[in-house]
Amino acid sequence: MDELIVDSRHCDEVVELLTDRLHVLPADHYRDADGVIGLTLVGPLDFAGYEPAARKQYADETDLTGMDLLFYDIGRRFADEHGFVPLLDRNTEDVLANPQHKGFGPAFAYDHVVPIPDTAAGEGVHIGVIDTAPTRHPDLPPSHVLTDTYFDPDETSKMVAGHGTFVAGLIRQKAPAAMIHMRAGLSSDTGRTSRWQLAKDIGAFVGDDIQILNLSLGFEDAEVPASTARALSRLSPAVFVVAAAGNDHTDRVWPGAFGSVLDVAFTGGETWSWINAAAPDDCPSAYLYGTFEDTPFTGYATWHGSSFASAFVTGSIAARMTTADMSAAEAYRSLTLDADSMVAALHA
Template sequence: MGIVERYGESYRDDQLAVELRDTALVMRELLAMNVVLANPGPPPASADLGLALIDLSNLAAGVRPLRDDPDLVAAAATARAAPYRRDDPLPDIDLLLFALRQRFRARYDGWVPTIGKNRPLAQIEGWPYIKGASGVLNPVSGPRIPARDGTPGPRVGILDTRIFAHPDLVGRFTGDTVATLHPPVPSTLGHATFVAGLILRRAPGADLVVRAVLDDEGGNDDSWDVATKIVAFRGAGVPVLNLSFGCATVDREAPLVLRRAIDRLGPDVVVVAAAGNHGELGRDPDPDTGLTGRTPIWPAALDGVVAVGAHDGHDPAHAKAGFSPHRAPWVDLLAPGVDEESTFLTGDVSVLVRQEGKLVVEDTVDFAAGYATWRGTSFAAANVSGQLAALMTGGRTAREALASLPGGDIVAATDEER
């Protein structure tokens, strides 16, 4: 089937990520369970991640014998996390994972190889995260990005959409670009361009390294591609990495491949990630999405990642934005993320909003000047990344710069605001 979107999460139902050393063991066990492998040869693997990606074929047929065991199905259903709805059918891949782990646990005295789903990711786009709203993306006449001051700045990595060669950005980044715009283009395509402008407003001397991991509508088929591009920054001389995207999981557990990528990246890279725009949801899981106002968003909620929520930078009190996660202890900092101004696409743009989990065109707007206002924790994260780059002067490392935050308009997420 491919990508499945269901209550509280999305995932690929035809792939499993597996510890590299245990790949052959897991493949043998799958074959013993009559699960058909799409490729009987060696699967795609990443030595940097220490993981392999096993492709499955016709999983429904493979798990049919498992479904004939009512005790197994009942145990698998019971083992699922509380956020699952009671009336939700047990997905084939969840049943397979449960049965696999049970077999390994019984055979090897409790030991189980590392196995997990491959999950899609998406932008943490403008407020709100779940349903569409008007008035959040508007054209403006500026601001201009400050010119370089002659002092070379640090390199800042951006994993996002492709970036538009905006006049203010030319010569200040390397990476995956949009060579030509053919209006109307989706507003989501301007995400990386907007993020880049915010970083350079704070750190005009920075050199940006942009890699496209999201498609032009802000999504990605799998976290494997994202994870391999994250870990590629290890040892690449990029001390700050901005990740303005994420995903939720219904069991509230971090996706295996994202967790592994962050772990393997090493201490020399400070990872800054958006915390999500779902703060206006309540304490109980939303009936449509399964999210609450404090649901962890990955990779932001991972240990070692700087998770950034948003406040209103136009408010001297730095009041937390309503869409920023509420009472979420994994959020570290709050930065401006309400009606921020930055570089954007030019010409006619199809403004996309999220309604009932889907992106729909709300309007077509002319962004003649190539600048916009937007809101979301994506842009709060970009402001933190830019501030870190600005603080890296006099030989200061990214970790040393991080130690000087909070400061100025970047504030700590207090217990009340969390």
């Protein structure tokens, strides 16, 4: 996907550079601006005629290619003219539910109802969730789960379509009285979304009254993703962000790897230095009704991965907030000191 994300304040100048001088952006290009996060998506880019000349121009300075070379080129020109480099990021479709290198682990059918406790744990706490759209399920009543859309599965649906339902069910098991605000940011067909869509979905919670944002998703990149960082920076400092650390990876998984985000692995899994906490991930939860990928489900499943450890922690924090009258950050610290919580701190 050859699209560029740029700081909206400098978009016009970047577009002029891309069209008139570097000739990588057609005159009939498209733009998608988001005023909340202050970013604009621009595309499509075409490197065919650009890259050979740029590689020759910068041969003595760098051996970068493709988008990396374009970023270098734009940065050099802006620095020479203005003394700064504008925010730039690439848009890719690599944001993944239950993030892991080797694809999704399967959900397994669970033949028993998983009761939602009849308690006030989580009362008054509002939790944001970006995931696949939830299905209609008795464990996810509209009185406690608000969503921008529902998913209605059919015989062609994949297991990943139940990811958001499973995550919301886990949160409700721990904090049944909390209010969950869901945004269907991940595709129910693939479990994926783009970095641009993720940034916009995070930005959609700006100004809302959520206290916790659960991101059971992620993507790998050796570089800090500037667009995700910008979106997170727009949230209130009081919003406690919990994210999945990834299951089978060799590099940092974003957005969990940001220092401002609680990065959660599953108990017994990888404990890289940037991971903050570990929690159980093998609890049964609400799921779809029907047969998917040749496996019949009756509304419940078991599943494995840091996505669900993240949801366990989110629900546990919400519950502790009300039972102990604490902020989200204070509740998390309290949980790590309580062996019965099963939430363990790993690294500072």
